[in-house]
Amino acid sequence: MSRARLLEGGPLAEEIRRAVAEDVASFMARRGRPPALRVVIVGRDAPSAVYLERILRGCAKVGIDAGFVELEGEATEASVVAAVRELNEDPAVDGVIVQMPLPPAIRLRAIVDAIDPAKDIDGIHPLNAGLLRLGYDGFLPATAHAAIEILRRSGIEIEGRDAVVIGRSAVVGMPAAFLLVQEDATVTVCHSRTRDLAAHVARADIVVVAAGHPGLVTGAMLKPGAVVVDVGINVVDGHIVGDVDFATAVEVASAITPVPGGVGPLTNAILLTHLIRAAERQAPTDPLATPARPVLSGGDR
Ligand code: NAP
DSSP states (O other): OOOOEEOOHHHHHHHHHHHHHHHHHHHHHHHSSOOEEEEEEESOOHHHHHHHHHHHHHHHHHTOEEEEEEEOTTOOHHHHHHHHHHHHHOTTOOEEEEOSSOOTTSOHHHHHHHSOGGGOTTOOSHHHHHHHHHTOSOOOOHHHHHHHHHHHHTTOOOTTOEEEEEOOOTTTHHHHHHHHHHTTOEEEEEOTTOSOHHHHHHTOSEEEEOSSOTTOBOGGGSOTTOEEEEOOOEEETTEEEOSBOHHHHTTTOSEEOOTTTSHHHHHHHHHHHHHHHHHHHHSOOOTTOOOOOOOSTTSOO
């Protein structure tokens, strides 16, 4: 069998970024300021600093006003909640992200609940999670959104196909599964207690892997011609790798996302489209404004 087609996120992200830059210019012309994003960061470990840097750079490229609010590593839950509430109340801030992971003493739930759902551009507030569950229009978690958007934009047929999602987290696995159901796939969600992962994967036309476990899916497990979306990000011997054993999977799959260079770059671009939406939705109605066109395929998601 020939090697799989590579589903690269970079070119798709570039396409999205160009559209976002136009939307930023249009927002700026109507509102007199660019859309604004603030990232709350508690302490600074190396990965989160890299991630933050990437977000800030991506925003700067398209003219978004991005900045961060940094709290010391010893910050209390109350101080993080207070920082989030302050951003919620600031009319000049359109979107808020809280950088994960948080220190163990801070309850994730307390912080997630504090974010204004209208500014929750990474879709982590329970209201947005509920809207997704019901198929209503809310903010999607950007990574799950990117995992499905890479399929849509690459022209991969989803409707009627058997999909397996490995991972059931609230931010990646479950929202990816709900999105696949919305796209009319038949979906199985696997997790660490799944008895025979290989048997499920062997039946799947589409495999989305979000487990944080390098080498979890190998070529030998895949149905020939399957489409593989690898969401995993792991550091092995100083290199970033996904959850899929790429060398063997690429020989069996018909299409596969590389790591790095697949879902990751698209996630960052998609986050920007969520910010534009948040900014447009919160802006007071301007009777002369033309509505922002949807930036993503598949409608106003
Ligand atoms: P998480 O909260 O740790 O969840 C991992 C999920 O995988 C859990 O549901 C877990 O099952 C399941 N799992 C773990 N080992 C497994 C195994 N051996 N077999 C089957 N299922 C297994 O992680 P996450 O936040 O969802 O992130 C998942 C991966 O995506 C990580 O590698 C992360 O770095 C990456 N990620 C990528 C991006 C991006 O932009 N590309 C963004 C965010 C995260 P249980 O529920 O039973 O524990």
